[in-house]
Amino acid sequence: EILTKWVIITFEANKAALNPEYDPSIPNLLEEIGKLAGSFGNAYVVIEGNTDASKKGVVPADLVRQLSYDRADSVRKAIMNKYKFDPNKFKVIGNGWDNPAAGMTDPGNLDHNKKNRRVEVKVFPLEKE
Numbered sequence: 215e216i217l218t219k220w221v222i223i224t225f226e227a228n229k230a231a232l233n234p235e236y237d238p239s240i241p242n243l244l245e246e247i248g249k250l251a252g253s254f255g256n257a258y259v260v261i262e263g264n265t266d267a268s269k270k271g272v273v274p275a276d277l278v279r280q281l282s283y284d285r286a287d288s289v290r291k292a293i294m295n296k297y298k299f300d301p302n303k304f305k306v307i308g309n310g311w312d313n314p315a316a317g318m319t320d321p322g323n324l325d326h327n328k329k330n331r332r333v334e335v336k337v338f339p340l341e342k343e
């Protein structure tokens with residue numbers, strides 16, 4: 215059986231920096247991820263960055279994908295700096311606007327956009343042989 219921990223961290227528009235004033239849950243979520251990943255010596259952490267689609271057709275997709283990657287990487291760096299994990303423990307993915315949150319597909323809806331400016335973190339303990 216593989217255990218999975220899934221958390222979501224939200225970001226300000228056009229920003230990749232973690233801001234606990236914008237998302238007050240950030241410190242607790244980072245600690246939770248670090249402790250869970252550390253409790254399984256062979257855990258693998260997948261961090262996926264996402265953006266909203268409010269500028270789709272205006273801003274080039276590659277820039278948006280880079281922003282989403284940078285968001286995911288800022289989470290990776292924060293976890294690595296605090297817990298001193300092996301960099302090979304992480305996979306960072308930038309989805310751009312191609313992975314909207316469930317039911318949050320209206321780029322004209324400010325609430326949908328806020329929920330799509332996010333990073334999803336999944337911790338997978340690897341199976342034992």
